[in-house]
Amino acid sequence: MSAVPVTAVDPREPASASPPELATRLEALWGEGEGLRAWFATVDHKAIGLRYIVTAFVFLLLGGVEALVMRIQLASPEARVLNPEQYSQLFSMHGVTMIFLYALPVLSGFSNYLWPLLLGSRDMAFPRLNALSYWLFLAAGLFLYMSFFIGAAPNDGWFSYVPQSLKPYSPGPNLDVYALGLIFLGLSTTVGSANFVVTLLRMRAPGMSVNRLPILVWGTITASVANLLAVPAVSLACLMLWLDRHHGTHFFDIGGGGQPLLWQHLFWMFGHPWVYALVLPAMGLVSDALPVHCRRPLVGYTPVAMSTVATMVIGFGVWLHHMFATGVPPLALSFFSAASFVIAIPSAIGVFAWIATIYTGRARLTTPFLFFVGFVLLFVIGGVSGVMTASLALDWQLTDTYFIVAHLHYVLLGINVFPVIGAIYHWFPKFTGRMMDERLGRWTFGVMFIGFNLAFLPMHWLGLAGMPRRVWTYSHGLGFGAANLVVSIGAFLFAAGVLMFLIGVVHGALRGRIAGPNPWDAPTLEWSTASPPPVYNFAVLPLVASRHPLWEARIDEDPEGDRSLLTTGFALDDGKETLGVTPLDAQPDVILKMPGPTLLPALLSVALFALFVGLLCSWRWLDALAGLAAAAVLVAWFSPHATVRDEERVRIYE
Amino acid sequence: MRRRPGPVALLMLACAGCARESTPMDYMHGAAGPAQMPIQALAQGFTAICTAVVAIIAVLLIVSVRRGIREQRNDGDAVTPGRNGMPWIYWGVGLSVPVLLAMTVWSLLATRAVATPPAAPAVDVEVIGHQWWWELRYHGDRASDIVTTANELVVPVGQPVRLRMTSADVIHDFWVPKLGPKMDLVPGQWNNSWFQADRAGVYVGQCAEYCGVEHGKMGIRVRALPKAQFDTWLALERQPALPSINRGAQVFGQACAACHTVRGTGAGGIVGPDLTHVAGRLTLAAGMLPNTPTARMTWVAHTQQVKPGAQMPEVPLADVDRAAVVDYLGTLR
Amino acid sequence: MSEVRTLDDTLPVQGQGRTGTAWWGLMCVIGTEGILFAYLIFSYGYLASQNVRWLHDGPRSLRLALPATVLLVGSSIVLEWAKRVGNRGRTGAARLGVVLAVLMGAAFMLLELREWKEQPFAFDTDSYSSIYFLLTGTHLAHVAVGLLGLLMMLAWSFGGRLRTEHSQYRALTTLYWHFVDAVWLFVFATIYLSPRLA
Numbered sequence A: 001m002s003a004v005p006v007t008a009v010d011p012r013e014p015a016s017a018s019p020p021e022l023a024t025r026l027e028a029l030w031g032e033g034e035g036l037r038a039w040f041a042t043v044d045h046k047a048i049g050l051r052y053i054v055t056a057f058v059f060l061l062l063g064g065v066e067a068l069v070m071r072i073q074l075a076s077p078e079a080r081v082l083n084p085e086q087y088s089q090l091f092s093m094h095g096v097t098m099i100f101l102y103a104l105p106v107l108s109g110f111s112n113y114l115w116p117l118l119l120g121s122r123d124m125a126f127p128r129l130n131a132l133s134y135w136l137f138l139a140a141g142l143f144l145y146m147s148f149f150i151g152a153a154p155n156d157g158w159f160s161y162v163p164q165s166l167k168p169y170s171p172g173p174n175l176d177v178y179a180l181g182l183i184f185l186g187l188s189t190t191v192g193s194a195n196f197v198v199t200l201l202r203m204r205a206p207g208m209s210v211n212r213l214p215i216l217v218w219g220t221i222t223a224s225v226a227n228l229l230a231v232p233a234v235s236l237a238c239l240m241l242w243l244d245r246h247h248g249t250h251f252f253d254i255g256g257g258g259q260p261l262l263w264q265h266l267f268w269m270f271g272h273p274w275v276y277a278l279v280l281p282a283m284g285l286v287s288d289a290l291p292v293h294c295r296r297p298l299v300g301y302t303p304v305a306m307s308t309v310a311t312m313v314i315g316f317g318v319w320l321h322h323m324f325a326t327g328v329p330p331l332a333l334s335f336f337s338a339a340s341f342v343i344a345i346p347s348a349i350g351v352f353a354w355i356a357t358i359y360t361g362r363a364r365l366t367t368p369f370l371f372f373v374g375f376v377l378l379f380v381i382g383g384v385s386g387v388m389t390a391s392l393a394l395d396w397q398l399t400d401t402y403f404i405v406a407h408l409h410y411v412l413l414g415i416n417v418f419p420v421i422g423a424i425y426h427w428f429p430k431f432t433g434r435m436m437d438e439r440l441g442r443w444t445f446g447v448m449f450i451g452f453n454l455a456f457l458p459m460h461w462l463g464l465a466g467m468p469r470r471v472w473t474y475s476h477g478l479g480f481g482a483a484n485l486v487v488s489i490g491a492f493l494f495a496a497g498v499l500m501f502l503i504g505v506v507h508g509a510l511r512g513r514i515a516g517p518n519p520w521d522a523p524t525l526e527w528s529t530a531s532p533p534p535v536y537n538f539a540v541l542p543l544v545a546s547r548h549p550l551w552e553a554r555i556d557e558d559p560e561g562d563r564s565l566l567t568t569g570f571a572l573d574d575g576k577e578t579l580g581v582t583p584l585d586a587q588p589d590v591i592l593k594m595p596g597p598t599l600l601p602a603l604l605s606v607a608l609f610a611l612f613v614g615l616l617c618s619w620r621w622l623d624a625l626a627g628l629a630a631a632a633v634l635v636a637w638f639s640p641h642a643t644v645r646d647e648e649r650v651r652i653y654e
Numbered sequence B: 001m002r003r004r005p006g007p008v009a010l011l012m013l014a015c016a017g018c019a020r021e022s023t024p025m026d027y028m029h030g031a032a033g034p035a036q037m038p039i040q041a042l043a044q045g046f047t048a049i050c051t052a053v054v055a056i057i058a059v060l061l062i063v064s065v066r067r068g069i070r071e072q073r074n075d076g077d078a079v080t081p082g083r084n085g086m087p088w089i090y091w092g093v094g095l096s097v098p099v100l101l102a103m104t105v106w107s108l109l110a111t112r113a114v115a116t117p118p119a120a121p122a123v124d125v126e127v128i129g130h131q132w133w134w135e136l137r138y139h140g141d142r143a144s145d146i147v148t149t150a151n152e153l154v155v156p157v158g159q160p161v162r163l164r165m166t167s168a169d170v171i172h173d174f175w176v177p178k179l180g181p182k183m184d185l186v187p188g189q190w191n192n193s194w195f196q197a198d199r200a201g202v203y204v205g206q207c208a209e210y211c212g213v214e215h216g217k218m219g220i221r222v223r224a225l226p227k228a229q230f231d232t233w234l235a236l237e238r239q240p241a242l243p244s245i246n247r248g249a250q251v252f253g254q255a256c257a258a259c260h261t262v263r264g265t266g267a268g269g270i271v272g273p274d275l276t277h278v279a280g281r282l283t284l285a286a287g288m289l290p291n292t293p294t295a296r297m298t299w300v301a302h303t304q305q306v307k308p309g310a311q312m313p314e315v316p317l318a319d320v321d322r323a324a325v326v327d328y329l330g331t332l333r
Numbered sequence C: 001m002s003e004v005r006t007l008d009d010t011l012p013v014q015g016q017g018r019t020g021t022a023w024w025g026l027m028c029v030i031g032t033e034g035i036l037f038a039y040l041i042f043s044y045g046y047l048a049s050q051n052v053r054w055l056h057d058g059p060r061s062l063r064l065a066l067p068a069t070v071l072l073v074g075s076s077i078v079l080e081w082a083k084r085v086g087n088r089g090r091t092g093a094a095r096l097g098v099v100l101a102v103l104m105g106a107a108f109m110l111l112e113l114r115e116w117k118e119q120p121f122a123f124d125t126d127s128y129s130s131i132y133f134l135l136t137g138t139h140l141a142h143v144a145v146g147l148l149g150l151l152m153m154l155a156w157s158f159g160g161r162l163r164t165e166h167s168q169y170r171a172l173t174t175l176y177w178h179f180v181d182a183v184w185l186f187v188f189a190t191i192y193l194s195p196r197l198a
């Protein structure tokens, strides 16, 4: 950790061709310029991806600080650091932040950054939509957090059960912020997911057929399809909630024949698939990155890809396991209980595939590797506690205790935070061109791992000892004191680990060793470009012949077979353009002109932000104004451009 | 991978600490009746299985990591196709499936065992949730036999008790861990549940569904009495309060009667708990205070400190009046 | 020697229909909106199953709904025709078709709004009225969006921005309109038919 090092970790040239004459042309076509306007107008998936990751991390810190404040309050019985209302807002905002503003967006960030690089394309299918999904996410996050600073944050938990969230029991604006905020955020998720789906179908390098997709792509595509199918449920529920609160409807209000349980059904029909959407891409990150550090391909590519999809499919049929104690007849519940047990099988496939990869590989003891190994263990702990709650009879005791809190943190942090941090260590050289420090990294892992288990392992015991969740304090004499103190200490230790990680990031970005194109000697296409990659990703679009284009020479089972081509291929340089392929077998079938930088997405987000503020404050004039503005942006967005040609000659670089 | 002596030691310390404190709400031990017995067995069994699964996976991970590192040290870290790892998946899944199947069957059997009471319930109680206390109604043979009380469910030992539950406001959840499953109290809907206390004693419970700011202080007590004592208790509860004309009763009539009922007097409010025999209960304010004269004073004088946000205001009273009304409460046995 | 060569081969640019990415994007929108209606219909069914008081004296009358349905289905056919002639360069006929479809769609909306006014209940009467208005209202909002899209197309067409070669615009607006139409059939079945079958 001394002076700025200059030696590259990987001194080689990028494996992809980047002929200077082509590169200059593409740079001119794709470059977005500098300055404030360019910053707001960017449609580069890499810039957007990084912004997603950074923003999500800021929310992680905010949610984390909220958690730490709660942990001070809970460290001893009958503490009075917080009053009950403050505590309610804290745990609600903590849950909402972590689930909605951190866990999915951070993965969207990774996928946004990595997908076109992994798939051998120059951008996502809809770059402007991509920018829109980021700006909407940011705007919805600000919208939700605005309430915090006026002291009226959501205060009915992250799933805001009715009737507690209806007007008579929650008269303030707290739950309006929640309902409108989630609808708003849902727009971001929906456009983002649609973009991933179309990108997968059309924006791949020639030859990148379905059986060659990296597992991250499988994870994100599964999550995106699930989002498209699940998000409308919660948006609808939130719309109904808002109508019940402001327009006197009776969807949930029993006074007029409404049903409190309708909320729970709609919420969990969304909620359960969603929790898998929060982890499948993260598991994909591990499935792609762990093998690199084990120096071999992933064991069981096909079963792992299939189990990703299977988890989600079953995941749509288990939502009632969140409602075991609501009085639904046990016979119906038994079905959902059994289905929840079944979901462990695809997870087991993943777990054993990772272990096998480690066992049969040659492990390099790097920081990402440590995080991934830690992840496997934490996933299993979180998974088996999920299996315990899947039991109908047992859950009649476990539900709404700290056992559930333990479960959800083991799965959420274990399968989301740990892989994400490991993945940042792994892809940081690609993002920035520099390495993060390994020694600090190992310490960071140690502190985080110990802190995490210290914080959340005792929660299982607390749950089994009968501590209910969402209590702002607990009485003496129930035996919860000592364990809660340990939990609080662990939480702060974990936070220290997070702080070390942040230091590592800053240090790496400023003074880390120069990485070179492929410092880990990894097999996939993103490592064939420079670090960081040029704005157009690939000067020459690659031609893919296997799952591991950069390892082919060394591990190919079929030496006679075709080889991927990285230095010859399509050289689309007649404008800002890239290639579209057929959905299944990835044959080139269209040249796509890509839109340049534009302020439209940012403007649309501002208009929608104003619209939602108008709805929140019942300012009709603002709604009208914002609606008009949004419509104007949309008209500009979709307005037909004078088409030049409908065919173009193909240009090839050889 | 390094092991972690630090947290293990600390954990053991913590658990040792916890073990010394008693945990009246834990459901891993001391099941007190047939609605909980099978669940307790399930809880212990599943915990054992799952701990074993975690231990096995941890061992496999350690072995794999050590072996992986050894390979790398010995053979360098050039990329290889690697040995066939598929048997891991076959064996892993092949062994997990029967275990999961067995767990599913066990769980379903336990569900069946606790879903319905073994005998026709002897006592039938309506439980109505309020923010943040419990209204309890015992029905007798005649309509006038109805007994309304709060926060302390008194039951006979060794007999199944049926609970019919709903809520007056938001969703609550009735939970007394040592006696049996949780059940939500959902407004607009009657949910049934049952339990049976096989040992006399006091069981601690708590509302388990978030129901607003004081959700954490919505405790419940179940007091199981031998049948004869239970009958005496019920007969006593059926009696109205003795009429009284002292200062305390007057103050109560002015300051408290709008919210509280004391049967046999003019006080007929229904916002708060029925106080006809409040002094006979073990605790006050849904389990938050012991029911002693001092605590009654604390409650009336500092309601919002004991239970911030509670639906009972700190009624402004002159000190003498407050003392009088607290004395009066003490006479309501 | 490495160099960039131009092949004799050509590839379409942007692409029409399924070759373009926009078509797939719209399919995603249709998928997610379709499922939104599925959740609405689920809510209707759930509330119906839990309520004794339902329907307000029998199912909703078909007097306006039936002609409205015919209009909407008809508009879909007209628009499909307009799309095809538009693609063949018969701009005048295509405009006429779109105008006709817009009028039929607007008539559908008017009939629906009329039916709203005739109901003996309001949005906030009870859970039946709430879900009735929400379900039909969400659909009406989709009709309105579709109409705005068609009107915008007309405006661009008269302004000369939208020409024969912009067939993707015709394809996508028509597809969306068909979707709105198909969804109506489900809404219709839920609100008007299902109570009659029960």
Ligand code: HEA
Pocket (backbone or CB within 6 Å): A275, A276, A278, A279, A321, A322, A324, A340, A341, A343, A344, A347, A348, A351, A379, A380, A382, A383, A384, A386, A387, A389, A390, A391, A395, A398, A399, A400, A404, A407, A408, A411, A412, A415, B050, B053, B057, B096, B097, B099, B100
């Ligand atoms: C983040 C993602 C995530 C993931 C991946 C999971 C995974 C699982 N979850 Fe979890 N769950 C949550 C997030 C998640 N959960 C959240 C946030 C809540 C709380 C919501 C709230 O109330 O706030 C929740 C709550 C929750 C409940 C409701 C509890 C309650 O409120 O009463 C249930 C009940 O069935 C459940 C079950 C499961 C199961 C069976 C799995 C399975 O997918 C796990 C499968 C994995 C394994 C089992 C490990 C690997 C397998 C092996 C090594 C094979 C060998 C194993 C055996 C033989 C046992 N979860």
Ligand code: HEA
Pocket (backbone or CB within 6 Å): A060, A061, A062, A063, A064, A065, A067, A068, A070, A071, A074, A091, A092, A094, A095, A096, A098, A099, A102, A103, A156, A157, A158, A159, A405, A408, A409, A412, A413, A416, A417, A455, A469, A470, A471, A472, A491, A494, A495, A496, A498, A499
């Ligand atoms: C991804 C999801 C996620 C994550 C990462 C976390 C992280 C943490 N959670 Fe969270 N939690 C949830 C999701 C998550 N949680 C959910 C969904 C609920 C349920 C909510 C509900 O019931 O509605 C919940 C509920 C919940 C509870 C239960 C509340 C209750 O029921 O009463 C508790 C209690 O201890 C808790 C604690 C913690 C702690 C200590 C952390 C720690 O890991 C936090 C670690 C700290 C940091 C990450 C911040 C680090 C800060 C610094 C380093 C300082 C630098 C600061 C700046 C520069 C500003 N959480």
Ligand code: CUA
Pocket (backbone or CB within 6 Å): B129, B132, B171, B172, B173, B207, B208, B209, B210, B211, B212, B214, B215, B216, B218
């Ligand atoms: Cu009542 Cu929680």
Ligand SMILES: [Cu+2]
Pocket (backbone or CB within 6 Å): A271, A272, A275, A318, A319, A321, A322
């Ligand atoms: Cu779930």
